[in-house]
Amino acid sequence: MTDLQYQLDLLKAINNKLAESERMYKLIVERASLSFIYYSKENDQYVSMGSFKKVFGFDITDHGDLERFFSNFDPSKESRVREVFFSENFSKNEESIDTLDSYGKRWFRIICTKLYDNDELTDKVIKIIDITRDMSRNEELLYMAYFDSLTGIYNRNYFITLLDGFIADAKDNGDKVALITIDIDDFKKVNDGLGMIIGDEYLQQFGSYLKEFQDDRVLVSHLSNDIFALGIYNPYGDYSVDSFINRIRKRLVEPFKMSSGQEVNVSVSFSISEYPDSGDAALTLINCGDIAMFRAKTLGNNQIVYFDAKMLEDFMSNVNLENKLSDAVLNHRFEVYFQPQYHADNQTLRGFEALIRWKDDEKGFIPPSEFIPIAEKNGSIIPIGNYVLDRSVRQYAVWRDMYDVDFTMSINISAVQYKREDFVDNVISVIKKYDVNPQNIELEITESILIDDFELVSNKLKVLRDFGIKISLDDFGTGYSSLSYLMKMPIDTLKIDKTFVDSVLSDNSTRIILDSILNMSHNMGFESIAEGVESENQYNYLNDKGCNVIQGFLLGKPLPAGEIQKVLEQAANSQS
Numbered sequence: 001m002t003d004l005q006y007q008l009d010l011l012k013a014i015n016n017k018l019a020e021s022e023r024m025y026k027l028i029v030e031r032a033s034l035s036f037i038y039y040s041k042e043n044d045q046y047v048s049m050g051s052f053k054k055v056f057g058f059d060i061t062d063h064g065d066l067e068r069f070f071s072n073f074d075p076s077k078e079s080r081v082r083e084v085f086f087s088e089n090f091s092k093n094e095e096s097i098d099t100l101d102s103y104g105k106r107w108f109r110i111i112c113t114k115l116y117d118n119d120e121l122t123d124k125v126i127k128i129i130d131i132t133r134d135m136s137r138n139e140e141l142l143y144m145a146y147f148d149s150l151t152g153i154y155n156r157n158y159f160i161t162l163l164d165g166f167i168a169d170a171k172d173n174g175d176k177v178a179l180i181t182i183d184i185d186d187f188k189k190v191n192d193g194l195g196m197i198i199g200d201e202y203l204q205q206f207g208s209y210l211k212e213f214q215d216d217r218v219l220v221s222h223l224s225n226d227i228f229a230l231g232i233y234n235p236y237g238d239y240s241v242d243s244f245i246n247r248i249r250k251r252l253v254e255p256f257k258m259s260s261g262q263e264v265n266v267s268v269s270f271s272i273s274e275y276p277d278s279g280d281a282a283l284t285l286i287n288c289g290d291i292a293m294f295r296a297k298t299l300g301n302n303q304i305v306y307f308d309a310k311m312l313e314d315f316m317s318n319v320n321l322e323n324k325l326s327d328a329v330l331n332h333r334f335e336v337y338f339q340p341q342y343h344a345d346n347q348t349l350r351g352f353e354a355l356i357r358w359k360d361d362e363k364g365f366i367p368p369s370e371f372i373p374i375a376e377k378n379g380s381i382i383p384i385g386n387y388v389l390d391r392s393v394r395q396y397a398v399w400r401d402m403y404d405v406d407f408t409m410s411i412n413i414s415a416v417q418y419k420r421e422d423f424v425d426n427v428i429s430v431i432k433k434y435d436v437n438p439q440n441i442e443l444e445i446t447e448s449i450l451i452d453d454f455e456l457v458s459n460k461l462k463v464l465r466d467f468g469i470k471i472s473l474d475d476f477g478t479g480y481s482s483l484s485y486l487m488k489m490p491i492d493t494l495k496i497d498k499t500f501v502d503s504v505l506s507d508n509s510t511r512i513i514l515d516s517i518l519n520m521s522h523n524m525g526f527e528s529i530a531e532g533v534e535s536e537n538q539y540n541y542l543n544d545k546g547c548n549v550i551q552g553f554l555l556g557k558p559l560p561a562g563e564i565q566k567v568l569e570q571a572a573n574s575q576s
């Protein structure tokens with residue numbers, strides 16, 4: 001193992017451990033009103049917590065107490081209870097069993113949640129929930145078939161059956177049916193930030209809130225994970241889609257209060273599909289709702305999107321694009337173009353930004369703004385990114401050998417690439433492979449990368465910078481850019497987004513912001529680059545304000561490697 005790899009692994013291990021113990025703590029503290037047992041593998045110890053003693057009359061402090069605990073349950077379920085309890089099965093990080101107590105009176109649900117460090121079990125939390133109220137022995141099967149066990153509202157399958165019933169009636173009577181799909185925004189953040197127990201409790205509370213709408217014209221369902229739905233027969237008047245959305249939004253202004261006292265505030269997105277416009281089967285309406293929801297999520301949080309036929313068309317063409325993309329990756333249908341960057345004051349060459357191009361036989365050039373997001377989602381950005389990296393560094397080496405010019409090669413890196421464990425090693429090995437001075441290579445990253453997982457990413461960037469590589473912050477000004485972040489960021493270069501350049505001459509407030517960005521960048525010792533410069537006036541303005549480097553159509557468009565020769569010859573002449 002290399003030194004570097006060792007350091008990285010160590011860093012990762014520490015980070016994981018910290019995140020985990022924090023999560024564990026949250027899991028435990030937040031739900032003191034529940035009974036549970038915490039197991040730490042390190043100490044091989046089980047400890048009961050919360051209201052355990054109140055429910056069972058004793059506490060667990062050693063292995064002997066565990067036997068006493070098991071004897072509380074239906075003897076026919078005991079072996080299964082033990083299985084759930086002691087399981088270390090990596091693939092099932094949550095297992096549960098419902099069982100009667102040994103008196104045949106109360107029902108308990110025992111849920112074991114396991115945490116792992118790599119593949120090693122580290123901790124377990126065993127929750128014991130009294131579910132007697134929800135379930136009697138005879139009703140159990142019936143209940144499971146129709147209702148979602150977490151929220152107690154209709155499950156997906158039964159909802160589909162009932163919604164199809166609505167549609168059949170509507171067909172007979174010439175009526176309408178609307179489906180409102182409700183997706184909680186950023187629910188992952190609730191789960192990750194507050195713990196899964198709070199997450200579950202939120203879903204329960206939100207589900208029971210929605211259940212209040214249920215009557216003979218309204219069906220309420222928990223479709224999956226953080227997605228709920230309302231099926232509405234004849235959505236007019238008090239039953240109109242707007243009316244339901246307004247009521248739900250009004251309710252969400254107030255937080256939901258968890259049993260631990262914590263308050264949880266979320267927003268939701270709505271999508272709407274309808275019989276007969278969107279389709280004539282429940283499943284079709286749900287699928288259309290999914291497609292519209294997908295659109296809603298690309299627009300941000302707190303959205304309302306109605307399904308329409310154009311959306312289906314776009315969706316299909318996206319699917320089509322995705323298929324083409326896999327094809328393109330397999331058959332290497334990509335090329336890298338290079339756009340020159342010039343020092344603002346004397347117009348000498350500063351370097352090139354490598355920009356990917358995809359040429360499709362049917363569709364011609366497909367812009368990266370269309371396919372990069374898809375490639376990021378389906379993972380093909382990894383082979384694509386590796387290709388761009390290899391091509392650009394190799395091209396740098398070729399030009400360095402051909403022309404006597406000092407310049408920088410800037411390469412765009414996607415967040416998905418950073419998250420890979422082998423990212424740092426991978427970059428360094430390409431640079432070594434072509435025997436290139438790392439100081440001539442620059443990686444362009446975006447702020448979102450840093451916000452996601454600041455410590456981990458900035459540590460990786462530090463390793464790369466220590467190696468000599470330059471780091472550039474792309475699209476600056478469009479994201480969450482805050483000064484405090486900027487100060488902590490291990491970067492060398494600030495790329496000011498094109499939107500600023502576009503409006504700098506016409507808009508006063510842009511001018512003020514741009515001026516202060518340039519000032520700040522200068523004071524912090526960053527090199528500033530303005531991109532998308534298209535006119536002389538923009539150029540002059542930026543140069544006057546002390547912007548270091550200019551990139552844009554005014555001075556040069558992205559070109560294939562073969563056409564860069566002239567740029568380099570010219571640069572060689574002016575540098576010598």
Ligand code: C2E
Binds near residue numbers: 354414558
């Ligand atoms: P970006 O990193 O902000 O790249 C600058 C974009 O602005 C490029 O678009 C470039 O062609 C365009 N541009 C440069 N000067 C001008 C100008 O004066 N006027 C106008 N209208 N446009 C200008 P392109 O090549 O279409 O790339 C779009 C985006 O796709 C890039 O934005 C980048 O985010 C992404 N991208 C491109 N190549 C790669 C790549 O190899 N890897 C990754 N991860 N992303 C890439």
Ligand code: CA
Binds near residue numbers: 353412444474
């Ligand atoms: Ca860029």
Ligand code: CA
Binds near residue numbers: 474475495497498
């Ligand atoms: Ca940019």
